Amino acid sequence: MKNLSISKYILMSAMAISTLSSCETTSNYEEELPSVANIAVTNQDFSTLEAAAVAGGVAVVLSNPNPGDVSGDYTVFAPTNDAFARLGLNENTLGALQKSFLTNTLLYHVSNGNLLNSAISADVSSTSALGIDRRFVTRDGDTYINGSKILATDVMASNGTVHVIDKVMIASGADIVQTAIALQTAQVFTAPELTYLVEAVLYADLAGALSASEGSPSFTVFAPTDQAFVDLGTALGLTFTKPEDIRQLPVEVVRSVLLNHVIANDGKFTSELSAGAVSPLGGDDLTLGAFTNGTLTVTGLGNSGEVANMVIPDVQTTNGIVHVIDRVLLPNL
Incomplete structure (x- = not known):
């Protein structure tokens, strides 16, 4: 220093x-x-x-x-x-x-x-x-x-x-799910964000798994923005204009995609992440890019090489670290 x-x-x-x-x-x-x-x-x-x-x-x-x-x-x-x-x-x-x-x-x-x-x-x-x-x-x-x-x-x-x-530095004082809800309900930004992600978590019945409880694991979570989900809909030939539109997809697909954004590694800040492959709960490895200017890119196996950038890195929650990203990370569907 x-x-x-x-x-x-x-x-x-x-x-x-x-x-x-x-x-x-x-x-x-x-x-x-x-x-x-x-x-x-x-x-x-x-x-x-x-x-x-x-x-x-x-x-x-x-x-x-x-x-x-x-x-x-x-x-x-x-x-x-x-x-x-x-x-x-x-x-x-x-x-x-x-x-x-x-x-x-x-x-x-x-x-x-x-x-x-x-x-x-x-x-x-x-x-x-x-x-x-x-x-x-x-x-x-x-x-x-x-x-x-x-x-x-x-x-x-x-x-x-x-x-x-x-x-x-950002800390929510809440668990991963409650942090996403805070972003969804304008408790953080006056213009809500992560509304599609919250809807997807509820649709896929994953709120319980990502909520904090005594003895529960800590995660690193890559959280796609609303625009990332809108872009996903366009790529799939669908039109997403409101969060509920994510329910046009089969629930099994949504669950698989969401689990592709969660890593059970005790929650890592960008300063603790390194380039290379990491295994999410969804099963298909993600690829982290080089640590550059305090952030890393991340790519899913089904993203055809298109990387996601960190929009808001290093949000500390009570059960892990959330990095908000600009692309949905797709498994090999």
Whole structure:
């Protein structure tokens, strides 16, 4: 990981310090540091994060000492503008997210106390302000928190520490089925998504198998978007205009296709997946592409070489990890 010798971060932090105090004594150094929130305000690479913190109601919280920790500090994993852009979000499009989901997403990037780079390793986990653990992964000399690469570390603030990451982290706080339903019912995005997937799961009677229960396995699930199912209908010579249209297909076919998207491997983030063949519950191997820019492509045996791309990777649920993709993965039907 790179330390903050990167000139733009030093420059912007210095600007923030100068706006708060002109005192140059060493004894007052800690007081001169900007708050976590002010680091975002004064750095143009965090302008979307700043807007999200305001819209999500956490800007004031991160401007002050942490009342929930004896140190008074927070640790924040801060997504860059580019990280938000990967989800199609910027300062002007944050309204696509429900406020409650936005607030919870921001809190998922925050934890109590000071977690410095020196204490981060692959065998350590970190509990977020939501109470959900995030895990660290080491890959090819880089360190990831969940599926997000840590770009820079130990940006010191008056009320904690900031680490810079390249992807927004998402946790639903629910199991795989309830997460899909949340996306279907506009609890996440104001425009619902995964409506066809939820209908297909109900039609194929797989909701119970993909729901969390004590002792149940954890899965990696590739979840096709609504447009992916519409495209599938077109390819099959059918017209899908509403989720119920998926019932034009035989239930056995729908069940086989859905199981082709589920891997019983304890739930893997992109940082933990490698190129090659993986075996889904449906039986026919899927092929994962190279790990590139934090995502992997995936191809089903029946897709004639046409790959699916990850639209929203690394959604943490209570019983696995969901990667939203733009193509239905077909077995060898």
